[in-house]
Amino acid sequence: MSKRPSIFYSARLERFFQSPEDAKAYPVDALPADLPFDALPDQVDTGRPLALEFSAKTGDYFRLWVVCQCLTMATFGLYGPWARTRKANFLASHWRLDKQPFEVHFIPAALLRGRLLVFAFLLSFALLSLWNPWTQPFMLLAAFAAAPWLLANSFAFRWRTLRFKNIQFDSEVKPSVLRFPFYLLGLATALATVPLPAVFSAKSPFLNLAWVIFVVLLPAAIFWPRATAALTHYRFSQASWGNQQFNLNATPKIIYSHMWRNAFSRWTVIFSFAYGGLVVLAQLWGNRDAQAVVQAIGYLLLTVFAVTLSRSRRLNFVLHRLNVGGLRFESTMNPDRMSALTVGYALLAVCTLGLSIPWSTVHFCKWRAARVALYLDGDWTQFQAVEQPRAAAGALNELGNAFDIEIGI
Amino acid sequence: MKNQTAQLRSEKNHIDRAIASLPVVVVCAVALVLIPVLLVIFALPVLANFAAQNLPVRMEKSLGNYILNSGELLLDPTQLSAQITDQYRARVEKLAAVAQLGAVEVHFRAGLPNALALPGNIVVLTDGLVKTMADGDAIDAVIAHELGHLHHRHLIKTIVSTSLLTEVVLHLNSESAATNRTSNMVAGLALSPHYSRANEREADRYAIELLIKNQQSPLLFAKAMRLMAEAYKSRGGLPSGYTASHPDMESRAQMAENYKLP
Numbered sequence: 001m002s003k004r005p006s007i008f009y010s011a012r013l014e015r016f017f018q019s020p021e022d023a024k025a026y027p028v029d030a031l032p033a034d035l036p037f038d039a040l041p042d043q044v045d046t047g048r049p050l051a052l053e054f055s056a057k058t059g060d061y062f063r064l065w066v067v068c069q070c071l072t073m074a075t076f077g078l079y080g081p082w083a084r085t086r087k088a089n090f091l092a093s094h095w096r097l098d099k100q101p102f103e104v105h106f107i108p109a110a111l112l113r114g115r116l117l118v119f120a121f122l123l124s125f126a127l128l129s130l131w132n133p134w135t136q137p138f139m140l141l142a143a144f145a146a147a148p149w150l151l152a153n154s155f156a157f158r159w160r161t162l163r164f165k166n167i168q169f170d171s172e173v174k175p176s177v178l179r180f181p182f183y184l185l186g187l188a189t190a191l192a193t194v195p196l197p198a199v200f201s202a203k204s205p206f207l208n209l210a211w212v213i214f215v216v217l218l219p220a221a222i223f224w225p226r227a228t229a230a231l232t233h234y235r236f237s238q239a240s241w242g243n244q245q246f247n248l249n250a251t252p253k254i255i256y257s258h259m260w261r262n263a264f265s266r267w268t269v270i271f272s273f274a275y276g277g278l279v280v281l282a283q284l285w286g287n288r289d290a291q292a293v294v295q296a297i298g299y300l301l302l303t304v305f306a307v308t309l310s311r312s313r314r315l316n317f318v319l320h321r322l323n324v325g326g327l328r329f330e331s332t333m334n335p336d337r338m339s340a341l342t343v344g345y346a347l348l349a350v351c352t353l354g355l356s357i358p359w360s361t362v363h364f365c366k367w368r369a370a371r372v373a374l375y376l377d378g379d380w381t382q383f384q385a386v387e388q389p390r391a392a393a394g395a396l397n398e399l400g401n402a403f404d405i406e407i408g409i
Numbered sequence: 410m411k412n413q414t415a416q417l418r419s420e421k422n423h424i425d426r427a428i429a430s431l432p433v434v435v436v437c438a439v440a441l442v443l444i445p446v447l448l449v450i451f452a453l454p455v456l457a458n459f460a461a462q463n464l465p466v467r468m469e470k471s472l473g474n475y476i477l478n479s480g481e482l483l484l485d486p487t488q489l490s491a492q493i494t495d496q497y498r499a500r501v502e503k504l505a506a507v508a509q510l511g512a513v514e515v516h517f518r519a520g521l522p523n524a525l526a527l528p529g530n531i532v533v534l535t536d537g538l539v540k541t542m543a544d545g546d547a548i549d550a551v552i553a554h555e556l557g558h559l560h561h562r563h564l565i566k567t568i569v570s571t572s573l574l575t576e577v578v579l580h581l582n583s584e585s586a587a588t589n590r591t592s593n594m595v596a597g598l599a600l601s602p603h604y605s606r607a608n609e610r611e612a613d614r615y616a617i618e619l620l621i622k623n624q625q626s627p628l629l630f631a632k633a634m635r636l637m638a639e640a641y642k643s644r645g646g647l648p649s650g651y652t653a654s655h656p657d658m659e660s661r662a663q664m665a666e667n668y669k670l671p
Contacts, residue, residue, distance in 0.1 A: 063428045070437035071424070073444060086424075126572075130468045133475035286645075292652035296598050304590055346591035353442045357588070 047326060047375035054362075054369040056094035062358040064090055069354075081111030091365065092162070097374065103163040137190040144186020148178035151231065159239050167242040167385045173234045181227035188219040229256035232314060236322055243384045244325035248318065255314065262313045263306075267336050271301045304346055305339045312338040319372065326377030333371045341367065445577050449600070453577075457570035461562040466529070469565060473529030477516060487517035489536055497539060501532055501552050507623045508556050522640045524551050526558035528565050541640045542633060549625060550616055550633035550665075557615030563608040570604060598652060605654040613661055617668050630665035634658045 068083035085106040092102040125143075128135050152173040159171035192215045229252040237248040250258075275298045282290040312335040319329040345360035427433045487494065498515045505513040514531045522537035532555050534548075542548035558564065574596055617627045638658035641647045649657035 063434045066434055066437045066441060067424065067428045070441055073441065130464070130472060132471050287650065288648045289650040289652045292598060292650075296594055299594055300591060343591075346588040349588040350592050350595050353445070354588075355438060355442065 047328065047377035050098045050374040050376055051096075052369050052372055052374055053096050054094055054365040055096060056091065056362050056365065058359045058362045061087075061090060061362050065358040065361075066355075077115070078112070081106070081108040081115060084108075084111065088161075091361070095365070095369070097164065098376075098380075100165055103166075104161050105163060106161055136193045140190040140193060141186055144182050144189065147182045147186070148175040151175075151178060152234075155235055155238070164241070165380065165383070167383055169239060169241050170386075171235070171239040173238045177234055178227075178230055181223065181230050185219060185223040185227050188215055188223055191215055225256055225259050226252070228314075229253070229259060232318060236318060239324075241324050241383060243386055244382065246322060246324045249321040250318065255317070258317050259310060259314060262317075263310055267339075268301075268306060268309065271305065275301060300343065300346075304343050308339040308342040309335050325382045328375045328377070330373040330375070331371060332373070333368065338367075448577060449574065453570050453573055454566075454604075456573060457566040460569040461565040464562075464565055469562075470529030472565075473527035473531040476527050477531060477533065485519040487536055488519055489517055489539060493539065497534060497548070500549060501534075501556075504549060504552050504556060504619065504623060505530075508553075508560065508619055510556060510559060513556070513559070521644075522637055524555050526555040526564065528562070530559055532556070532559070537640070541636050545629075545632070546625060547629050547633040547636055549623070550620060550630040551637075553616035553619040553623075554612050554630075556619060557612030558608070560615055561608070561611055563612065567601075567604065567608070571601065574600060602652050602654055606656050609655050609661075610664075613656075613664060614668075617665055627665045627668045631662035634662040634665070638662075 064086060068079075068086055071079040072083045085104075085108045088104045088106060092104040095102045125139055128139060152175045155171045155173050159169040162169045232255050233248060233250065233252040236246050239246040275294070278294045278297065279291075282294045312333060316331045316333060316335065319331040322329055341364065345356070345364065348356040348360065427437075494515075494517050497517075501513055501515045505511070511530060514529070516531065516533045517539075518533055518535050520535040520537055522541040523535045524538055525533040527533065532552070534552075538548065538551065542551065575593060613630070617630050620627055620629055635658065638647065647653075647655065647658060649655075655661075
């Protein structure tokens with residue numbers, strides 16, 4: 001099933017030679033021919049293949065989404081938690097594994113409490129910054145010091161609200177394991193906001209170089225990827241489903257190394273050259289508007305495309321090294337396509353002032369469902385609910401979740 | 410879909426009924442597009458103005474000092490003599506007195522021809538500007554323009570409106586970080602320069618009126634704009650166009666030449 005596709009393999013030819021019955025039973029897009037070369041599974045896929053599908057219709061989700069967004073806007077965000085709950089319930093109930101739906105159990109009032117706490121924190125942050133901007137680095141230090149604790153609680157919240165076959169997922173990450181990468185990152189970020197005209201205007205190349213290394217290069221090359229790798233690892237390795245613990249066959253160091261080895265694809269190289277060419281052309285033309293537009297395109301490619309590319313490769317990597325009990329995963333999600341889709345969704349959302357979001361959400365879920373395969377060794381009885389399921393929303397979990405930090409892999 | 414809609418209609422919850430009703434969905438979709446657009450066009454400037462006018466002076470001063478002393482301006486200490494800086498400081502103080510702006514702090518920095526107005530009544534003049542405007546009173550026009558920014562509290566308004574714009578974008582696209590980044594970029598590219606140029610024009614009009622109040626010719630403003638344009642000619646000219654933060658210098662000069670007293 002999961003052999004490396006031949007270089008002569010063509011999905012178009014495959015489609016052409018398939019009988020209509022075969023095409024229905026074995027859609028080509030879900031075949032391993034789409035496996036990205038960097039994402040071959042490490043585990044042998046024995047066991048029964050399980051059908052994963054996403055059955056929602058765009059029209060249904062659009063109705064729900066548009067009314068929820070409107071109510072959230074009309075209530076200045078107060079309806080937001082209820083809207084989120086409705087949307088999450090809708091989406092989860094349309095994800096089906098082995099013909100069984102997933103369930104989410106949000107408590108909207110708890111979400112609202114968390115949001116209000118975060119709002120109060122952010123408001124005081126903004127007011128303090130205005131009152132005395134010199135407090136910014138200290139507040140950033142405090143925020144990064146709290147980050148491991150917030151993230152651990154956010155993980156717990158997200159996993160505990162999810163159920164399948166009426167068995168709760170869980171997560172118990174100790175904040176202490178996230179401290180080191182986040183403290184370093186926090187220190188560099190806080191230093192970046194310290195007003196140091198002496199360093200910038202000093203005629204000492206050594207000071208300027210040291211500043212650039214610690215505040216720009218080290219965070220980009222080491223601190224941030226290390227923190228992301230640690231988050232990815234602990235998010236899964238400390239999760240469980242009922243009585244079965246997730247097992248992720250990759251340490252944070254291995255994930256970090258994977259991130260570096262797979263930070264680029266042929267498309268990022270092509271885009272970089274295309275971007276460079278556009279910059280030169282805009283300079284030669286001398287039109288400032290054109291230069292600004294080229295800069296914006298560069299930003300889009302470098303942030304949205306590159307970040308999604310890295311994230312989707314990480315997702316494939318993790319899925320291929322993850323199992324929970326006898327349940328294993330395989331992904332044929334092409335990182336380039338996933339990144340292109342994300343950029344496309346984002347541009348479409350801007351052009352339609354957000355109205356395309358329901359369509360892109362459903363489309364993306366279907367795209368993923370067609371490209372993730374699951375295999376089960378044994379049967380479902382190996383997964384048993386634990387005797388005392390944990391509360392999905394304790395005060396700390398709500399606070400962690402409400403920060404809603406983009407931690408997804 | 411029909412089954413699901415029928416099922417929703419039969420339920421008692423009024424939100425479920427709203428979701429099942431096509432007219433309600435259409436109205437919500439229209440509102441979802443129109444309200445943020447109207448908010449950005451009409452409410453944002455009013456809110457920014459209100460916040461800027463009501464911000465305590467202490468906060469403004471603190472912010473101005475922070476920007477001045479942070480690395481953001483990337484400006485070196487002035488190379489001008491104390492005698493020259495005193496002379497220009499006196500010009501600023503005189504114009505500020507005519508404008509009834511209270512005490513204005515004047516700072517000098519090395520660098521290309523430029524002037525800055527920071528929150529808390531702080532004006533920064535560069536050595537390049539002093540050299541460019543060395544002859545005559547044209548520098549008064551630039552100073553008056555900066556006092557216009559202070560009078561209208563433009564920097565604070567920009568900070569507030571940018572934050573509110575980000576909030577509107579965030580509210581619309583809170584489901585996807587990628588969409589968020591893209592919308593922020595487009596909003597920044599399309600709206601921020603527009604707001605900035607509007608502020609510049611407002612400061613220009615204020616400068617001309619202040620010059621007249623100080624019994625000086627509005628043509629000084631036109632002269633100053635042309636001197637600035639000339640100073641940057643050898644460096645490829647000043648940015649202009651839709652994405653530029655300032656209107657082009659020639660149109661500003663012409664505005665001063667054609668200015669009619671209200």
